[in-house]
Amino acid sequence: MPGAWESLSDSELVAAIQRRTLGAFGALVGRYERSLINFFYHLGWDPQVAEDCAQEVFLRLYRHLDTYEPQAKFTTFLFRVARNLWIDRKRAEAIRGKPLPLEGRVGEEPDRAVRERVAGPGPSPVEILTRRETEEALRAAIDHLPEEQKAVVILSEIQGLKYQEIGQILNVPVGTVKSRMHTAIEKLKERLADLESV
Amino acid sequence: MTCEHRSELTAYVKGEVSPFEREALRLHLEECEGCAEEAQEVGRVLRALGRLPRIEPSAGFSARATAALVREHPEFAGEGALPRTGFFGRPALRVAGGLAAGFLVATLAGIFLAPRVPKTPDDFSKAGHVAGRVDPEYTPDSPALDGPGPVPRDPSPLLFLRHRTREERPVVETSPTPVLAGLRCLAGEQPTGGAWIGPDGSPSVGLTGLALLAFLGDGRTAASKEFGRAVRKAIEFLVWSQLPSGRLGEGREEILEDHAIAATALVEASLVSWDPALTAAAAKALAYGDYAGRGAATQFWRVLMLRLASLREEGGLVPGFPGGLDKAEGSPTGVAQALALFAGLVAKPPAAPEALARRASGLLERPALLGTERGHFSKNDLCLAHLGSLAMHQYGGALEARWLSPLRDKLIRTQEPAGSWPADFDPVSVVRGRVYATALAILILETPCRYPRMGE
Numbered sequence: 001m002p003g004a005w006e007s008l009s010d011s012e013l014v015a016a017i018q019r020r021t022l023g024a025f026g027a028l029v030g031r032y033e034r035s036l037i038n039f040f041y042h043l044g045w046d047p048q049v050a051e052d053c054a055q056e057v058f059l060r061l062y063r064h065l066d067t068y069e070p071q072a073k074f075t076t077f078l079f080r081v082a083r084n085l086w087i088d089r090k091r092a093e094a095i096r097g098k099p100l101p102l103e104g105r106v107g108e109e110p111d112r113a114v115r116e117r118v119a120g121p122g123p124s125p126v127e128i129l130t131r132r133e134t135e136e137a138l139r140a141a142i143d144h145l146p147e148e149q150k151a152v153v154i155l156s157e158i159q160g161l162k163y164q165e166i167g168q169i170l171n172v173p174v175g176t177v178k179s180r181m182h183t184a185i186e187k188l189k190e191r192l193a194d195l196e197s198v
Numbered sequence: 199m200t201c202e203h204r205s206e207l208t209a210y211v212k213g214e215v216s217p218f219e220r221e222a223l224r225l226h227l228e229e230c231e232g233c234a235e236e237a238q239e240v241g242r243v244l245r246a247l248g249r250l251p252r253i254e255p256s257a258g259f260s261a262r263a264t265a266a267l268v269r270e271h272p273e274f275a276g277e278g279a280l281p282r283t284g285f286f287g288r289p290a291l292r293v294a295g296g297l298a299a300g301f302l303v304a305t306l307a308g309i310f311l312a313p314r315v316p317k318t319p320d321d322f323s324k325a326g327h328v329a330g331r332v333d334p335e336y337t338p339d340s341p342a343l344d345g346p347g348p349v350p351r352d353p354s355p356l357l358f359l360r361h362r363t364r365e366e367r368p369v370v371e372t373s374p375t376p377v378l379a380g381l382r383c384l385a386g387e388q389p390t391g392g393a394w395i396g397p398d399g400s401p402s403v404g405l406t407g408l409a410l411l412a413f414l415g416d417g418r419t420a421a422s423k424e425f426g427r428a429v430r431k432a433i434e435f436l437v438w439s440q441l442p443s444g445r446l447g448e449g450r451e452e453i454l455e456d457h458a459i460a461a462t463a464l465v466e467a468s469l470v471s472w473d474p475a476l477t478a479a480a481a482k483a484l485a486y487g488d489y490a491g492r493g494a495a496t497q498f499w500r501v502l503m504l505r506l507a508s509l510r511e512e513g514g515l516v517p518g519f520p521g522g523l524d525k526a527e528g529s530p531t532g533v534a535q536a537l538a539l540f541a542g543l544v545a546k547p548p549a550a551p552e553a554l555a556r557r558a559s560g561l562l563e564r565p566a567l568l569g570t571e572r573g574h575f576s577k578n579d580l581c582l583a584h585l586g587s588l589a590m591h592q593y594g595g596a597l598e599a600r601w602l603s604p605l606r607d608k609l610i611r612t613q614e615p616a617g618s619w620p621a622d623f624d625p626v627s628v629v630r631g632r633v634y635a636t637a638l639a640i641l642i643l644e645t646p647c648r649y650p651r652m653g654e
Contacts, residue, residue: 034255138250178208
């Protein structure tokens with residue numbers, strides 16, 4: 001496909017997708033796949049579920065493109081769709097029960113598949129142990145947060161979004177984002193208090 | 199007892215408070231030991247969150263998502279080719295890297311006072327006044343090639359080459375030539391502000407860069423009789439749009455191609471003008487950006503601009519053409535093949551002849567313009583046609599002719615009576631519009647006279 005897809009803005013790609021240009025859809029997927037997969041990964045810690053959800057978001061995006069306003073920031077629209085999908089998924093799980101994971105869960109079995117894919121230089125064995133301890137404590141602490149606080153933390157700290165954008169995604173005032181974030185950090189701080197390596 | 203400021207500390211550490219609140223909290227932290235300690239704790243937690251591992255998409259994720267779309271919406275199946283392995287198999291999004299180390303020249307006094315790209319026609323007319331940052335009487339010290347008379351002293355190899363080609367051209371071409379008709383069309387579509395407008399109604403640095411390159415490629419400069427004004431206004435807009443970081447325009451950090459195109463245009467303009475202010479802006483644009491892992495087209499523009507900059511031997515732009523850019527061999531897309539060939543040819547020293555021959559043959563197997571009838575335009579790829587032409591011209595010989603001749607015939611056949619090329623000439627021009635298609639078509643036609651063989 002033309003290399004110049006990469007130069008198009010999000011709204012230009014959206015316009016091309018609305019004209020049913022497959023290459024533009026592929027370019028949009030390429031641009032956001034990593035962000036979306038990591039959004040879901042940090043919500044559920046399951047890489048397979050993260051990819052399934054990310055794919056479903058891209059399909060939903062196409063279905064809802066007519067509601068996208070080009071003046072609005074595309075990432076806001078994208079993460080709003082992603083957030084809604086996660087809520088739908090949690091509701092369905094509450095009714096039907098959670099499907100059994102194919103890979104070991106955190107705390108039960110080292111998630112080798114994920115760890116092998118994690119980017120970064122090779123640390124020493126001591127660093128690995130320390131980092132692993134911190135990571136797992138942090139994961140457990142995040143899992144204890146209520147969903148609305150978890151979403152704020154992930155959008156802010158993993159996706160790097162500003163409070164303003166998070167407010168638009170979650171449809172809440174900036175003040176609410178601020179207070180959810182503060183409460184979440186307080187809780188994480190308490191749970192991680194004993195960990196020297198944080 | 200908990201301090202009343204405690205609940206503000208997370209926002210403070212994250213920089214999510216107003217400047218006034220920031221200053222107030224900073225002063226408070228100097229006095230309140232509890233809050234100062236708390237702020238440090240918050241910082242520790244935030245840093246730990248930032249260190250949480252990220253995962254990479256599994257191989258083929260994009261292809262699977264695209265296939266799922268086609269399954270769900272079969273109407274896509276007939277529109278455009280299915281993705282080729284490679285292009286869709288890798289994530290395009292990159293974590294934004296740091297700025298390139300150090301700027302090469304001092305900033306231009308006054309130029310960066312209002313570094314905001316105008317978004318509306320009204321903004322833009324105001325920008326004309328702000329463009330006092332650029333000297334309104336700005337005229338590059340370059341020779342007027344349109345008029346009669348000898349070519350003044352100008353050590354630029356580009357200008358000599360283009361002048362010579364233009365001198366020779368009337369003997370073999372009709373009037374107006376396809377290039378001249380195309381340039382007149384571009385000049386006719388240039389708004390008074392100097393920037394060509396993108397499909398979203400905003401001035402576009404990418405389109406302006408492409409159009410400016412098309413004028414420069416025909417030997418036109420700001421001093422030319424017919425297109426001098428268009429060239430000057432385009433240069434002024436690009437310099438005006440430059441942010442303090444050197445970035446041209448306000449595009450997404452992840453999308454560097456428009457900046458790379460516009461930077462190449464500024465570098466080229468500076469090579470034929472010798473204007474110190476323009477050279478400073480071009481050098482700053484050249485130094486901006488982390489190109490690691492960018493797409494092949496963006497990388498191609500970077501190699502081109504670096505090689506062009508190194509043509510100016512006494513410096514002023516970059517010290518020279520850096521090594522390590524010739525690493526794209528074996529890549530599956532046509533543009534990546536073009537990049538491998540071009541970078542291999544202009545590198546110092548060039549790649550081995552056998553490797554270059556392999557890359558040139560590989561590129562020839564990627565026809566860029568397959569459709570000359572309206573119903574088949576979706577098979578065209580102007581970006582590949584343009585970058586492939588630049589690479590093949592550097593390679594030369596029979597393979598260059600085999601690549602360029604059919605492109606030239608097809609472009610002349612599809613030029614519209616007004617001098618433009620169709621707005622739907624390839625899938626990207628459907629989005630970016632007629633100016634994109636026309637500028638690239640002109641650049642392809644100009645290929646033989648744009649650059650000397652830079653590997654020699």
